[in-house]
Amino acid sequence: MSTTQPTTTVGQAANFAETRVGASVLVREFGRKIFPSHWSFMLGEVALYSFIIVILSGTFLTFFFTPAMGEMHYEGPWAPLRGVEISEAYNSTLAISFEIRGGLFIRQMHHWGALLFVAALSIHMLRVFFTGAFRRPRELNWIVGVLLVIMGMAAGFTGYSLPDDLLSGNGLRIIDGIVKSLPLVGTYLSFFIFGGEFPGTDIVARLYSLHIMIVPALLIALIGIHLVFVVVHKHTQYPGSGNTEKNVVGEPVLPTFAAKGGGFFFLIFGLISLISALFTINPIWNYGPYDPSPVSAGTQPDWYIGWADGFLRIVPGWLEFYIAGWPISLNINSAVIVMGGVFGAMFIYPFFESWLLKDKREHHILDRPRNNPTRTAIGVAGVVFYCNMWAAASGDIIAVFFQMSLNDMIYIYRILFFVGPILGYMITKRMCIALQRKDREIALHGRETANIIRLPHGEFLERHEALPPHKLWKLTAFESPSYTPAEPNADGKITGLEKFRARLSKFFFEDRVAPVTKQELEASHHDHDSVESGDHKEIGH
Amino acid sequence: MALVVLLLVGLLLTGGAYALFTQTSSAKAETASSSDIEEGQKLFVANCATCHGLSGEGSKAGPGLIGVGAAAVDFQVGTGRMPLQANGPQARAKEPQFNDEQTAQLAAYVASLGPGPAIPEEENLDGSKGDPAAGGSLFRANCAMCHNVVGAGGALTRGKYAPNLEDVSDKHIYEAMQTGPQNMPIFNDANLTPDDKRDVIAYVNEVTETPSPGGFKLGSLGPVAEGLFIWFFGLSAVIGLTVWLSSRSK
Numbered sequence: 001m002s003t004t005q006p007t008t009t010v011g012q013a014a015n016f017a018e019t020r021v022g023a024s025v026l027v028r029e030f031g032r033k034i035f036p037s038h039w040s041f042m043l044g045e046v047a048l049y050s051f052i053i054v055i056l057s058g059t060f061l062t063f064f065f066t067p068a069m070g071e072m073h074y075e076g077p078w079a080p081l082r083g084v085e086i087s088e089a090y091n092s093t094l095a096i097s098f099e100i101r102g103g104l105f106i107r108q109m110h111h112w113g114a115l116l117f118v119a120a121l122s123i124h125m126l127r128v129f130f131t132g133a134f135r136r137p138r139e140l141n142w143i144v145g146v147l148l149v150i151m152g153m154a155a156g157f158t159g160y161s162l163p164d165d166l167l168s169g170n171g172l173r174i175i176d177g178i179v180k181s182l183p184l185v186g187t188y189l190s191f192f193i194f195g196g197e198f199p200g201t202d203i204v205a206r207l208y209s210l211h212i213m214i215v216p217a218l219l220i221a222l223i224g225i226h227l228v229f230v231v232v233h234k235h236t237q238y239p240g241s242g243n244t245e246k247n248v249v250g251e252p253v254l255p256t257f258a259a260k261g262g263g264f265f266f267l268i269f270g271l272i273s274l275i276s277a278l279f280t281i282n283p284i285w286n287y288g289p290y291d292p293s294p295v296s297a298g299t300q301p302d303w304y305i306g307w308a309d310g311f312l313r314i315v316p317g318w319l320e321f322y323i324a325g326w327p328i329s330l331n332i333n334s335a336v337i338v339m340g341g342v343f344g345a346m347f348i349y350p351f352f353e354s355w356l357l358k359d360k361r362e363h364h365i366l367d368r369p370r371n372n373p374t375r376t377a378i379g380v381a382g383v384v385f386y387c388n389m390w391a392a393a394s395g396d397i398i399a400v401f402f403q404m405s406l407n408d409m410i411y412i413y414r415i416l417f418f419v420g421p422i423l424g425y426m427i428t429k430r431m432c433i434a435l436q437r438k439d440r441e442i443a444l445h446g447r448e449t450a451n452i453i454r455l456p457h458g459e460f461l462e463r464h465e466a467l468p469p470h471k472l473w474k475l476t477a478f479e480s481p482s483y484t485p486a487e488p489n490a491d492g493k494i495t496g497l498e499k500f501r502a503r504l505s506k507f508f509f510e511d512r513v514a515p516v517t518k519q520e521l522e523a524s525h526h527d528h529d530s531v532e533s534g535d536h537k538e539i540g541h
Numbered sequence: 542m543a544l545v546v547l548l549l550v551g552l553l554l555t556g557g558a559y560a561l562f563t564q565t566s567s568a569k570a571e572t573a574s575s576s577d578i579e580e581g582q583k584l585f586v587a588n589c590a591t592c593h594g595l596s597g598e599g600s601k602a603g604p605g606l607i608g609v610g611a612a613a614v615d616f617q618v619g620t621g622r623m624p625l626q627a628n629g630p631q632a633r634a635k636e637p638q639f640n641d642e643q644t645a646q647l648a649a650y651v652a653s654l655g656p657g658p659a660i661p662e663e664e665n666l667d668g669s670k671g672d673p674a675a676g677g678s679l680f681r682a683n684c685a686m687c688h689n690v691v692g693a694g695g696a697l698t699r700g701k702y703a704p705n706l707e708d709v710s711d712k713h714i715y716e717a718m719q720t721g722p723q724n725m726p727i728f729n730d731a732n733l734t735p736d737d738k739r740d741v742i743a744y745v746n747e748v749t750e751t752p753s754p755g756g757f758k759l760g761s762l763g764p765v766a767e768g769l770f771i772w773f774f775g776l777s778a779v780i781g782l783t784v785w786l787s788s789r790s791k
Contacts, residue, residue, distance in 0.1 A: 037787045037789075038787055039780065039783040039784040039786070039787040040783070041787075042783040042786065042787065043779075043780075043783065046779050046783070074674075079673055079674065079747055079751075080673045080674055080676075080677045080744055080747050080748055081674055081677065082674045083674050083675075084674050084677065084678060097754065097755075098754065104754060104755055108755055108756075112771065112775070115767065115768065115771040115775070116771055116775050116776075116779070119771055119772055119775065119776055120776070120779065123776065166681065166685075166690065167763065167764075260786060263786075264782070264783075264786055267782050267786075268779070268782075271775070271778055271779065271782070275770075275771075275774075275775060277756065278756045278757060279755070279756050279757050279759060279770065280753050280754075280755030280756050280757060280758050280759065281755065281767050282764075282767070283753065283754075283755055283758070283761070285754070286690050286691045286748065286761065287690050288677060288678070288681050288690060291681070291682075293682065294681040294682050294685055294686065295685075295686050296681070296685040296686065296689050296690040296695075296763075297685065297686060297687050297688060297689040297693075297694070297695025297696070297703065298689045298693065298695050298762055298763050298765070299763070300763055300764045300765050301764060302764050302767070302768065303764065303765075303767070303768025303769075303771070303772070306764075306765075306768065393765070394765040395696075396695060396696035397695075397696070397762055397765050399696040399700070399702075400694060400695065400696045400702050403700065404700065405630070405698075405699045405700040406696045406697070406698055406699070406700070407698055407699050
């Protein structure tokens with residue numbers, strides 16, 4: 001504490017903050033955090049900012065939405081529905097769209113913002129996976145991230161079902177079907193959820209409390225944890241000269257990063273506003289009130305639920321069978337198994353990789369995706385697996401647009417369900433290895449300059465230019481895990497699990513391309529120097 | 542023997558009465574002149590008989606046309622679906638091959654082969670007299686599962702499809718409901734009365750002609766178009782912004 005009291009207004013305000021909340025500690029600890037600058041590090045920020053926009057616009061919507069399913073007749077301005085029997089929820093959504101000033105714009109911002117939120121979450125997650133940012137010490141934060149994706153989907157789904165229009169009711173019907181397909185408990189669960197037989201009169205109010213309270217609270221808590229972890233662990237950085245496992249090279253939060261981030265928030269705000277002002281989303285007035293009998297052509301969920309819907313579209317009906325008269329509806333509840341499998345694989349991957357490599361070290365330098373070919377290939381296989389199911393959800397629209405047979409489309413998706421990830425894996429792995437070999441080539445022999453020189457005896461040579469050191473660093477200084485054979489445990493025994501690990505390790509790393517060593521580099525330089533100095537003399541004359 | 546004769550007479554009477562009754566309800570006053578029918582027959586023999594038979598009795602290549610009525614001809618020829626351009630899962634609409642007069646002549650000829658639904662009267666088509674809200678309920682219950690809630694179209698099995706209704710004329714919508722072209726079911730007057738059909742037309746006009754309150758419609762195709770948009774345009778813009786913000790001045 002200083003002994004002299006400040007006299008200026010700013011000084012007094014600063015003193016007030018300092019003596020009440022210890023602001024200087026906050027500024028010192030948080031304000032001096034360093035964030036590296038790279039476009040791919042800003043994707044998570046996009047998710048955060050769109051989430052804030054969704055919260056703001058959603059708050060506005062709660063002022064006018066009626067979460068009730070009482071029946072009434074529509075009397076508003078939309079002619080194609082006038083006099084039609086609808087629910088209070090649908091009526092209030094129509095009122096927000098047509099009668100509340102700015103309501104439709106805010107509704108569209110809420111929906112477009114939600115789509116962008118989950119999309120940004122997804123590519124942020126892909127960036128983290130493909131660069132290996134999930135490795136120790138960030139495994140827990142990866143898990144928080146997967147939970148955020150799941151909660152993002154939950155937030156989207158509960159919201160999507162609120163307006164009680166035909167499309168949202170069709171979506172709920174699928175959920176009802178999946179719940180009912182669970183063995184033994186399914187029917188009871190469905191009746192508990194819907195308060196009786198589907199659709200009942202309770203579901204909108206129930207989803208509403210989840211959508212505006214529980215799910216956002218969980219999301220905010222998880223985002224909080226996620227950000228605290230980012231500060232605690234410090235940010236990762238890409239390999240480069242000067243970047244080590246012990247430092248972070250970048251800009252401090254105050255003032256640079258905060259100013260950039262604040263500006264970026266408004267850019268995202270502007271982008272979502274622009275999209276919402278120009279493009280219709282979820283035109284509920286077109287869909288009409290929910291009624292369990294009609295289903296429209298082109299009924300799809302929002303994009304992030306699409307992969308689950310797509311799986312249901314391609315799973316063959318004969319997977320349903322009977323045991324002693326009881327139906328086992330694998331044709332439907334296998335969707336739960338597949339979704340559980342995908343998220344389960346995401347949860348365990350960081351621990352799997354650390355176990356496989358026997359690697360318990362901390363990693364703060366990211367991998368370039370090509371430098372870990374097997375991980376990258378597994379990631380691409382997962383993306384192909386996901387995207388195939390995702391595309392299957394829009395099979396009917398693709399069929400009409402490209403004049404194909406819907407039935408054939410389903411057969412193609414079924415084949416790709418199995419073959420696609422394998423092809424994705426093999427092609428990606430070969431591409432990564434080829435890129436690594438190219439890197440080696442450039443590191444050892446320099447960049448091709450396209451300068452052709454003719455020697456006195458007629459031979460043509462292309463001059464190669466040695467890379468500047470910081471580029472050479474990027475191509476040569478990376479960690480390249482290699483095959484670790486099975487090792488005996490403390491009792492001197494090699495367990496079956498350890499043998500399995502060794503076999504997997506071989507599968508992962510047997511065809512790795514080793515980084516250029518110092519000796520190789522020196523040897524190649526020696527050759528080049530002699531040739532190039534010779535060239536210079538010839539050209540000089 | 543007497544019993545059999547009695548039964549036969551009874552059956553013939555009821556059957557004949559039924560046929561007569563249904564005919565009077567659908568075969569409306571035909572105003573085609575005999576010269577129209579004659580011209581129509583010439584056109585038919587030259588353009589349609591290869592598949593539908595010389596006198597419309599049908600062949601392996603195409604269905605018989607006796608009793609399909611003028612409405613079916615007016616729809617199929619008037620929208621260019623017939624004469625068929627190529628074999629495929631279903632006939633596609635194209636630029637009509639015959640002008641209005643020729644289409645009317647063909648329709649008159651086919652209508653003369655046997656009684657069937659006539660071309661609808663003007664008063665049944667006036668959407669402004671219809672109730673779009675009632676039409677909307679009918680549309681969602683009967684049409685939306687193939688044509689989509691606002692008639693944007695959709696897929697059927699094996700390459701067949703329900704077309705987009707945006708640019709279809711009122712008369713052709715009515716005739717399609719009446720005659721069930723391609724894979725479409727028939728909605729006869731007992732199923733959807735002429736007033737119901739007018740309501741449906743009023744609804745389709747209302748939703749396809751009213752400007753979208755929310756901005757560009759993205760084809761009215763629902764969440765697939767929206768998801769595609771946010772991934773291709775939304776995220777591309779976002780990545781452009783991130784690259785711009787993280788670039789250094791050189």
